[in-house]
Amino acid sequence: MALILGIDSSTQSTKALLVDADSGEVVEARAAAHPPGTEVDPRTWLSAVDEATDGLLERADAVAVAGQQHGMVTLDESGAPVRDALLWNDTRSADAAVELIEEMGGPQACADAIGSVLVASFTSAKLRWLRDHEPENAARVARVLLPHDYVSLHLGADGTEPFTDRGDASGTGYFATAAGEWRPDLLEQALGHGADLPRLVAPGRAAGTTRSGAAIAGGTGDNMGAALGMALEPGDVLVSIGTSGVASAISSVPVADGSGVVTGFADASGGFLPMVTTMNAAGILDLQARWLGVDHDELAALALQSAPGAGGVTFVPYYGGERTPNRPDAVGTWTGLTPATTRADLARAAYEALLCSLADAVDRLVAATGETPQRVLMVGGATKSAAVRELAPAVLGCPVVLPPPGEYVALGAARQAAWALAGTTEPPTWSAAETTVLEADPTPHVREVYADLRDRTESWTTHTATATEGTR
Ligand SMILES: Nc1ncnc2c1ncn2[C@@H]1O[C@H](COP(=O)(O)OP(=O)(O)O)[C@@H](O)[C@H]1O
Numbered sequence: 001m002a003l004i005l006g007i008d009s010s011t012q013s014t015k016a017l018l019v020d021a022d023s024g025e026v027v028e029a030r031a032a033a034h035p036p037g038t039e040v041d042p043r044t045w046l047s048a049v050d051e052a053t054d055g056l057l058e059r060a061d062a063v064a065v066a067g068q069q070h071g072m073v074t075l076d077e078s079g080a081p082v083r084d085a086l087l088w089n090d091t092r093s094a095d096a097a098v099e100l101i102e103e104m105g106g107p108q109a110c111a112d113a114i115g116s117v118l119v120a121s122f123t124s125a126k127l128r129w130l131r132d133h134e135p136e137n138a139a140r141v142a143r144v145l146l147p148h149d150y151v152s153l154h155l156g157a158d159g160t161e162p163f164t165d166r167g168d169a170s171g172t173g174y175f176a177t178a179a180g181e182w183r184p185d186l187l188e189q190a191l192g193h194g195a196d197l198p199r200l201v202a203p204g205r206a207a208g209t210t211r212s213g214a215a216i217a218g219g220t221g222d223n224m225g226a227a228l229g230m231a232l233e234p235g236d237v238l239v240s241i242g243t244s245g246v247a248s249a250i251s252s253v254p255v256a257d258g259s260g261v262v263t264g265f266a267d268a269s270g271g272f273l274p275m276v277t278t279m280n281a282a283g284i285l286d287l288q289a290r291w292l293g294v295d296h297d298e299l300a301a302l303a304l305q306s307a308p309g310a311g312g313v314t315f316v317p318y319y320g321g322e323r324t325p326n327r328p329d330a331v332g333t334w335t336g337l338t339p340a341t342t343r344a345d346l347a348r349a350a351y352e353a354l355l356c357s358l359a360d361a362v363d364r365l366v367a368a369t370g371e372t373p374q375r376v377l378m379v380g381g382a383t384k385s386a387a388v389r390e391l392a393p394a395v396l397g398c399p400v401v402l403p404p405p406g407e408y409v410a411l412g413a414a415r416q417a418a419w420a421l422a423g424t425t426e427p428p429t430w431s432a433a434e435t436t437v438l439e440a441d442p443t444p445h446v447r448e449v450y451a452d453l454r455d456r457t458e459s460w461t462t463h464t465a466t467a468t469e470g471t472r
């Protein structure tokens with residue numbers, strides 16, 4: 001029996017799944033935590049992958065790494081990190097993104113060139129920030145990698161040259177997504193000078209071998225990994241609730257949304273992955289649990305004691321700035337608090353704000369792609385919450401398909417590696433897991449109250465920018 005190792009190096013942790021190549025059944029699962037923050041020494045991901053794959057790597061016949069998208073990993077001539085990596089959720093590069101869009105001829109021209117309108121998350125915006133704020137570091141950059149490229153390189157046999165795939169490359173800002181080619185000119189424009197880029201590995205092909213002789217596939221971005229792990233089909237909308245909140249769908253044609261709401265990424269199978277991303281997702285619940293002094297199960301139990309609408313309490317959850325809507329300077333804003341407000345209402349409001357924000361993401365994806373969803377599926381760490389599962393169909397206003405608990409990004413990486421090992425034209429078909437369909441009466445008034453506050457706070461961004469200046 002061939003064994004495949006699928007790795008997910010996402011924002012908060014590395015997860016590793018050892019999987020049976022024939023059935024896709026998980027044989028063993030491990031995880032190791034990453035340090036918190038939006039600026040991280042990328043070598044900590046290497047320690048995490050070593051820890052999570054210890055004893056598994058040697059057993060694998062093929063390996064692939066899916067990783068958090070966009071992060072800027074800059075290496076000097078010797079291959080050492082020039083500075084800590086800036087992650088997708090670090091908003092200091094917001095102004096740099098605006099500047100680059102203007103230089104590219106405006107939002108639609110930017111979307112036409114790379115598939116997406118740049119926001120702070122994109123690697124090129126981070127490189128421009130580096131050029132302008134740390135010129136000495138910028139001058140030392142010889143090579144730019146994405147997080148998954150850096151982890152893959154670490155696992156590769158001696159002499160392996162860096163490699164990546166078109167899925168993750170499509171989130172850099174210097175990749176022509178529709179054509180599937182690097183745009184080194186755009187990297188140079190952002191950074192101020194050229195730098196080496198990893199070679200692109202085609203979907204389903206091996207990039208080389210690991211130190212233990214296993215085939216290693218190109219890897220991909222975590223959201224492309226999730227799409228592959230869930231075997232998304234046309235008509236499916238995948239909602240992921242991890243550090244980021246994501247609504248994505250597969251498409252056979254590229255998307256170039258000049259409004260900037262939908263990012264037109266490539267997927268890991270040769271197609272495309274239009275996507276809407278929020279920066280505040282599972283963290284909304286983490287914060288709320290901390291503020292109320294409870295754990296996640298207690299927070300869920302509290303929330304389910306309150307009623308739809310949380311006793312009139314609502315808030316926009318843009319605590320760390322937001323990406324959709326694009327408000328990098330925003331902060332969270334609560335409203336409706338009265339002496340009658342209970343702890344249960346406060347807990348409930350957190351789930352409702354999270355789910356309203358995700359419902360907005362789904363609506364925006366559907367509006368921009370024009371595809372009516374046949375199924376809405378839900379994955380990610382926060383789906384472990386009983387309250388998320390109960391309230392999601394009510395707030396989203398439709399049934400939600402829930403797969404069994406699992407690490408679907410790592411499973412997608414495993415599927416990619418199994419594909420490379422098999423050398424077939426299509427990825428292996430693994431039997432679909434039993435799903436549960438979550439249903440509830442829709443609560444549209446929850447979204448109406450949220451939408452009203454979301455829209456009223458739009459113009460508050462400039463004001464709050466002053467208050468948060470020190471954090472950028
Ligand atoms: N029972 C739970 N209720 C709510 N959130 C949870 C629960 N269990 C885990 N989480 C949250 O899920 C998040 C991690 O999800 P994950 O998809 O692994 O994130 P990422 O891929 O971004 O690293 C954390 O913020 C964690 O607190």
Ligand SMILES: O=C(CO)[C@@H](O)[C@H](O)COP(=O)(O)O
Pocket residue numbers: 010011012067068069070088121171221222223242243244245246277
């Ligand atoms: O920036 C994006 C998508 O464009 C994020 O979705 C990151 O890819 C991080 O993902 P998670 O760690 O939340 O899975």
